[in-house]
Amino acid sequence: MKLREVTNKKISREFLLFPTRLYKNEKNWIRPLDNDIKAFSDPKKNRSFRNGDLIRWILQDDYGKTIGRVAAFINNKTANKDSDQPTGGMGLFECIDNQDAANMLLDACRSWLKARGMEAMDGPINFGDRDKWWGLLVEGFDLEPNYGCNYNFPYYQKLFEGYGFQLYYRQFTYARKVLDPLSESLHIKAERISQNPDYTFDHMKLKEMDKYAEYFRLVYNKAWAGHKGVPQLSSKVAKHVMKQMKPILDEKIMMFGFYKGEPIAMFIMLPEVNQIFKHVNGKMNIMGKLIFLYHNWRKTCKKMFGVIFGVVPEHQGKGIEGAIIESARVIVQEEYYRYEDFEMNWIGDFNPKMIHVVEQVGGYVSKVNITYRYLFDRNKPFKRHPIMD
Secondary structure (H helix, E strand, O other), rough: EEEEEEHHHHHHHHHHHHHHHHHOOOOOOEEEEEHHHHHHHOOOOHHHHEEEEEEEEEOOOOOEEEEEEEEEEEEOOOOOOOOOOOOOEEEEEOOOOHHHHHHHHHHHHHHHHHHHOOOOEOOOOOOOOOOOOEEEEEOOOOOOOOOOOOOOHHHHHHHHHHHHEEEEEEEEEEEEEEOOOOHHHHHHHHHHHHHOEEEEEEOOOHHHHHHHHHHHHHHHHHOOOOOOOOOOOOOOHHHHHHHHHHOOHHHEHHHHHEOOEEEEEEEEEOOOHHHHHHHOOOOOOOHHHHHHHHHHHHOOEEEEEEEEEEHHHHHHOOOOHHHHHHHHHHHHHHHHHOOEEEEEOEEEEHHHHHHHHHHHHHHHEEEEEEEEEEOOOOOOOOOOOOOOO
């Protein structure tokens, strides 16, 4: 076997196309957009390069056939944040069912990271935010992946654990039918909040996108930033995120909560666009864009995807969670009959409060992913991700 660093267009193309051969007989795999995979390692498109670096390899057998690929990376902004050691990452891992091949790919990641001062690596994760390519799928192989979510063969778990990776945290994806009833406790909480006129809830207005981008930033930074590995959002980045979502955004399912006019909660949902992207075979060329526009126009996507849910700390525990969910329920169950299914972005097992909220919504676990950690010092005590307060 031979490891080859991605240093030219030919090897880069092989890195991109290898999964199309590996998964050619896997009916539930949806080919990621080529542009997304290319952007992962493009300093002009991935802002993580401002604070770090990345390397990619493919692995070929003795006959020159590609049998694996992987990327290793360092984000100096988060490498030392809330960790007992500087920690890098690895991702975009694909491999045949062969432990020796997997070990060779993972050894390359470890050596590269160690040479740059890292003492551990997490994987498979994204060289960027947690909303994409985060965690190894270990349950839910009978379901299609949501956009930006990893899909892999069941044997990958054996390869990671056979190498020595340990479970850092589990990630749960919850699902439900849109028209199923909510729990009575949520109705009670929502009714109590409705008695206070200082609290209001409404969906986003597309014509005021910049204003809602700022609402998003304010709630996100108070509710999420500061937690382990989650950086603050600037106004510029928040506007960029909203701009990226604009082509698929459905304003009726982007919910915000306010206290005396100030944003204090959000429940951001999007049409689950992999239900459209599965028709374009990874290519957003002219034909791919026409196919996308057709399906978007026909509203063929019947699944909502919950991207993020958050309540600022000073309003947590008051029933705001129930009130904003009830506001969304009124829209999707009584006014806007577009969607049939709902899946929530993954929730870590370190976040019991959020798990409790989703279970009240009536969700069940549809998929499980694992974020693994590998300590380079094999004698160092291993610690799992701490539980959030």
